[in-house]
Amino acid sequence: MLSKTMQDALNEQINKEYFSAYLYLSMSAYFESVNLPGSAKWMRAQHGEEQEHALKFFDYVNDRGGRVTLKAIEQPQVEFKSPVATWEMVLEHEKKVTASIHKLYEIALAEKDYATQSLLKWFIDEQVEEEKNATQMVERFKQAGEHPSTLLLLDGHFTKHGE
Ligand code: MG
DSSP states (O other), rough: OOOOOHHHHHHHHHHHHHHHHHHHHHHHHHHHHTHHHHHHHHHHHHHHHHHHHHHHHHHHHHHOOOOOOOOOOOOOOOOSSSSHHHHHHHHHHHHOOOOOOOOHHHHHTTTTTHHHHHHHHHHHHHHHHHHHHHHHHHHHHHHTTTOOHHHHHHHHHHHOOOO
16 A cells, blocks of 8 residues: 555656646647747647656556546646757756656655565656656757757758658
C-alpha cells in the first residue's frame, strides 16, 4: 500500500504530466499558426506521450491500492516569441519535470518504497531522453536562425521523418 505522502506526490505528478501535454498542444497550435507543420506534428506527438506518462502513474497508483485524484489543469501559455524561444521553453520545462521526478524518487528512497523507486527509474531514463531531444531541437533551430527558407527546410524534415 502506498503511503499518503507518496500517493499525494504521485497524484501531483499526474497533474504535471497533463499540464505538459496541454503545454505541448498549445505549442503545436502556435507552430501551426506560423506555418511550421513539422514542428506542430512533433509537439502533437509529445502531447500524446505526456498523456501516456500521466496514465502510467494513474495505473500505478491504482495497482498499489491507492486512490487517484485528478485536479484542474492549469492554462498553458498561448503566445510564443519565436520558434527558437519555444524550443528553449521546452528544454526549460523538461528540466523542471526532471527535478520533479527526482523529488519523487527522494520520497520513495526515504520511505524505502522499492516498487515506486522501480517505476521512477523508467521516468528518470525517459527524462534523459527528453532533455537530449529538446537540446537538439534548440541547437537545430538556433542554427537555422530566423531565415524563413531555412526554417521551412528544417521543419520539413520533421514533417517527413517525425524527428
Ligand atoms: Mg512526461
